[in-house]
Amino acid sequence: MPNVATLKVLIVDDQNSVRQMTRMTLEQIGVRHIHEAENGNKAIDTASLQPLDLIISDYNMPEMDGLGLLRAVRGHPAARRVPFILVTGRGDRELVVKAAQAGANNYVVKPFTADILRQKIEQVIGKLS
Amino acid sequence: MSSLDQLKQTFFEECSEALLQIESGLADIREGGGSDDTINAVFRSVHSVKGGAGIFGFEDLVRFAHVFETVLDAMRSGKMSASQDSVDLLLTANDVLTDLIAMSQTGDAIPADYGSECRAAMEHLLGQDGAAENDGDEPAPADFEGLDFVPVRVDDVDAAPEGGGARSYRIVFRPGPELLKKANEPLFVLRELRALGKLVLVAEADNLPPLSDIEPDRPYIGWTGTLTTAADRAQIEDVFKFVADDCELEIVEEEAEQVPALPVEQDLAPPAEQTESATEPTPLPAATAPSITPPEPAAAQQPAANAEPATAARPAPTKAVATTMRVEVDKIDRVVNLVGELVIAQAMLGQVVFTLPEDVSGRLTQVIEEVSHHTRELKDSVMSMRAQPIGAVFQRMPRLVRELAAKTGKKVRLELHGETTEVDRSIIERLGDPLTHIIRNSIDHGIETPETRAAAGKNEEGTVRLSAEHRGGRIVVEVVDDGGGIDPERVLKKARDRGLVGPDAVLSEDEINNLIFAPGFSTAETVSDISGRGVGMDVVRRNIQDVGGRINVRSERGRGMTLQLALPLTLAVMDGMVIKVREQTYVVPMSAIVECLRPGEADIHNLMGARGMLQLRGTLVPVVHLCDLLGVGADAASTEERIVIIADAGDGSSFGIIVDELLGHQQVVVKSMEESYGAVPGVGGATILGNGRVALILDVEKLSDLAVNQASPLAASRITSTEPATTE
Numbered sequence: 001m002p003n004v005a006t007l008k009v010l011i012v013d014d015q016n017s018v019r020q021m022t023r024m025t026l027e028q029i030g031v032r033h034i035h036e037a038e039n040g041n042k043a044i045d046t047a048s049l050q051p052l053d054l055i056i057s058d059y060n061m062p063e064m065d066g067l068g069l070l071r072a073v074r075g076h077p078a079a080r081r082v083p084f085i086l087v088t089g090r091g092d093r094e095l096v097v098k099a100a101q102a103g104a105n106n107y108v109v110k111p112f113t114a115d116i117l118r119q120k121i122e123q124v125i126g127k128l129s
Numbered sequence: 130m131s132s133l134d135q136l137k138q139t140f141f142e143e144c145s146e147a148l149l150q151i152e153s154g155l156a157d158i159r160e161g162g163g164s165d166d167t168i169n170a171v172f173r174s175v176h177s178v179k180g181g182a183g184i185f186g187f188e189d190l191v192r193f194a195h196v197f198e199t200v201l202d203a204m205r206s207g208k209m210s211a212s213q214d215s216v217d218l219l220l221t222a223n224d225v226l227t228d229l230i231a232m233s234q235t236g237d238a239i240p241a242d243y244g245s246e247c248r249a250a251m252e253h254l255l256g257q258d259g260a261a262e263n264d265g266d267e268p269a270p271a272d273f274e275g276l277d278f279v280p281v282r283v284d285d286v287d288a289a290p291e292g293g294g295a296r297s298y299r300i301v302f303r304p305g306p307e308l309l310k311k312a313n314e315p316l317f318v319l320r321e322l323r324a325l326g327k328l329v330l331v332a333e334a335d336n337l338p339p340l341s342d343i344e345p346d347r348p349y350i351g352w353t354g355t356l357t358t359a360a361d362r363a364q365i366e367d368v369f370k371f372v373a374d375d376c377e378l379e380i381v382e383e384e385a386e387q388v389p390a391l392p393v394e395q396d397l398a399p400p401a402e403q404t405e406s407a408t409e410p411t412p413l414p415a416a417t418a419p420s421i422t423p424p425e426p427a428a429a430q431q432p433a434a435n436a437e438p439a440t441a442a443r444p445a446p447t448k449a450v451a452t453t454m455r456v457e458v459d460k461i462d463r464v465v466n467l468v469g470e471l472v473i474a475q476a477m478l479g480q481v482v483f484t485l486p487e488d489v490s491g492r493l494t495q496v497i498e499e500v501s502h503h504t505r506e507l508k509d510s511v512m513s514m515r516a517q518p519i520g521a522v523f524q525r526m527p528r529l530v531r532e533l534a535a536k537t538g539k540k541v542r543l544e545l546h547g548e549t550t551e552v553d554r555s556i557i558e559r560l561g562d563p564l565t566h567i568i569r570n571s572i573d574h575g576i577e578t579p580e581t582r583a584a585a586g587k588n589e590e591g592t593v594r595l596s597a598e599h600r601g602g603r604i605v606v607e608v609v610d611d612g613g614g615i616d617p618e619r620v621l622k623k624a625r626d627r628g629l630v631g632p633d634a635v636l637s638e639d640e641i642n643n644l645i646f647a648p649g650f651s652t653a654e655t656v657s658d659i660s661g662r663g664v665g666m667d668v669v670r671r672n673i674q675d676v677g678g679r680i681n682v683r684s685e686r687g688r689g690m691t692l693q694l695a696l697p698l699t700l701a702v703m704d705g706m707v708i709k710v711r712e713q714t715y716v717v718p719m720s721a722i723v724e725c726l727r728p729g730e731a732d733i734h735n736l737m738g739a740r741g742m743l744q745l746r747g748t749l750v751p752v753v754h755l756c757d758l759l760g761v762g763a764d765a766a767s768t769e770e771r772i773v774i775i776a777d778a779g780d781g782s783s784f785g786i787i788v789d790e791l792l793g794h795q796q797v798v799v800k801s802m803e804e805s806y807g808a809v810p811g812v813g814g815a816t817i818l819g820n821g822r823v824a825l826i827l828d829v830e831k832l833s834d835l836a837v838n839q840a841s842p843l844a845a846s847r848i849t850s851t852e853p854a855t856t857e
Contacts, residue, residue, distance in 0.1 A: 111183040
């Protein structure tokens with residue numbers, strides 16, 4: 001059972017306000033080790049610097065979008081096994097299917113509550129303690 | 130402010146950036162210049178607004194942004210064409226969005242049907258093009274049926290360090306005698322080490338002395354063992370960061386016991402097009418995963434080729450640091466104020482040192498010079514923090530021009546130059562309205578109708594050129610149009626009708642042109658709803674003067690006119706020349722000074738009053754006697770001792786100011802006097818000098834005007850009163 005207090009999560013979003021909100025939501029769940037990245041390239045840098053337990057990435061970002069990041073993560077030797085949750089803003093089934101095919105472990109639709117996020121995380125890595 | 134409020138604030142800041150992006154993107158598209166990237170960027174911006182609004186609970190904003198975004202989505206996927214009409218509708222939508230954001234920010238109640246017209250029009254557009262997919266109504270389903278998301282098993286996560294990229298290190302850790310005394314605790318170190326991976330340790334108790342000999346603050350136990358971890362060497366060393374100097378430490382990487390579960394070769398395999406389960410991701414081609422570096426020589430001895438991320442990732446930490454951060458303007462302003470105080474304090478210090486005997490002051494002076502060098506750099510850095518590209522103001526203009534052109538039935542093209550020129554924030558904030566007004570005037574009064582232009586042999590499409598550049602310590606913003614220019618006869622007639630000019634006064638063309646800045650002047654035959662009711666140009670001039678700028682007009686009949694704004698780089702601190710006239714001390718802004726010289730008596734030809742002419746390298750330069758001009762006493766000093774400051778009069782010409790003494794060059798903090806005393810012609814503000822006294826900062830350009838005006842009877846009467854003193 002993964003311990004929520006030791007979970008290392010990376011939030012990727014180009015909007016600072018959204019990153020901070022996601023951080024607050026994660027903190028509500030009990031996550032203490034939170035990294036942030038404002039774009040895909042920085043996310044890759046962060047992911048190659050330390051072991052992560054989860055990446056929560058927005059889809060809609062300039063330059064490298066969430067799918068691009070997902071593909072890059074899955075092709076990265078150090079980060080390829082890190083669970084990946086894609087955040088989408090729209091009810092876009094096509095996108096979610098694409099994400100699933102590219103190796104996303106789950107998705108969550110913005111805006112989300114702490115309960116929903118926790119549920120999604122637990123679906124991916126198991127019940128949190 | 131609660132943290133949530135702060136986040137909302139951040140969100141609204143992001144919104145204003147997004148709005149600018151939407152606006153300029155749509156403008157590009159409308160001009161036919163937008164690429165796929167442009168529409169994508171616009172879409173992303175609207176989408177970001179919507180996403181944030183959803184998170185912060187601004188439902189009205191979400192609803193509107195959703196329709197907006199759906200139209201954009203249809204457009205970018207090619208389901209809908211980007212016709213001029215539809216882009217115009219989107220521009221309107223951007224206005225509504227701007228309003229909704231503003232209302233959300235202020236917390237004003239949003240009228241229920243606000244923007245519904247625009248929204249309905251967009252929905253109509255979607256319906257008619259058959260592009261509507263989601264019947265407009267969010268929110269998206271939280272779960273899609275039938276999607277096979279295979280959650281990663283928890284074992285996989287836990288096992289990850291052991292599988293992909295796990296390495297074994299042999300660790301020897303023997304605390305030295307000083308370790309405990311320095312308040313370090315070996316157990317904490319071990320606990321941290323264990324957090325990195327699987328740790329097996331054996332304690333070495335060989336050195337443990339008999340109980341009677343034990344010193345309590347001396348560690349006797351050491352540990353050896355193996356750490357299996359995905360962490361790299363640097364991370365392990367990091368654990369020992371505080372104790373490394375006080376212990377015996379060995380970290381030796383051992384050959385991995387097993388071949389990594391996912392060899393690198395497999396990663397480099399060409400991408401397979403198949404749909405795999407989520408846990409077995411599709412590998413990327415090597416080109417898109419640049420961090421897969423060719424194995425280094427060391428890897429030959431170590432089968433775990435990807436056990437070298439430490440080398441591969443080493444340069445990364447610098448990249449991971451955020452390159453920008455948001456700071457409240459208030460905080461920067463506080464620093465600016467402090468720098469101002471520092472400048473004053475430093476001037477005082479200089480003054481004190483100056484009074485000391487030379488043997489004491491020599492070294493001190495050196496130090497103070499160094500301090501002043503740093504202060505200047507500090508000032509420049511802080512000012513650059515406040516600086517913003519002027520593009521923020523320029524960006525509003527294309528829209529304005531389009532609207533005005535449509536309203537007046539004229540064809541106008543707007544050219545922008547120098548958008549990246551950086552200007553102090555406080556000036557940017559106050560530049561928007563004057564510029565808007567000037568451009569309105571240009572289009573309303575300057576640019577002719579296409580018919581008139583064609584008849585005059587001009588291109589039917591008029592051009593308005595808006596540019597900004599740094600020039601001689603100032604920012605020069607120009608609005609140039611190729612319209613009809615100023616009609617001097619009409620302007621003069623109007624001015625006479627309004628009693629601004631006497632019926633018999635003879636004015637030069639330049640003077641006539643400048644009448645447009647006279648209060649209450651309006652040349653429009655009928656008051657239009659565009660340029661307003663003649664509150665125009667005089668207000669514009671006052672606005673520009675309020676920020677320490679000046680405005681000039683040049684006009685060529687039938688060819689167009691140019692309005693030039695010269696703005697100071699900053700308002701708070703500036704370089705000044707401290708001068709003395711009689712017993713008074715003044716400061717002349719360095720940016721206005723061209724040169725200082727001590728002319729021979731024969732070179733100065735006195736005219737009436739405070740004016741004169743100076744023979745300077747073959748040309749005649751008008752000069753003013755500052756003492757006469759300011760009425761601080763007669764000019765008693767002999768001509769040889771007087772100093773002439775050649776200053777830039779603002780319109781490209783120069784003129785001289787005769788002063789008694791130059792006291793020195795220093796940075797001064799500009800304190801506004803207008804709030805307390807109103808605008809005083811010739812005085813731009815005040816400052817505190819090193820000796821703690823207040824000195825007035827002269828407004829050089831106005832001084833030149835003042836000198837000219839003294840030729841008028843009113844000013845001449847004042848000069849007559851000082852004349853007896855002059856003849857002494």
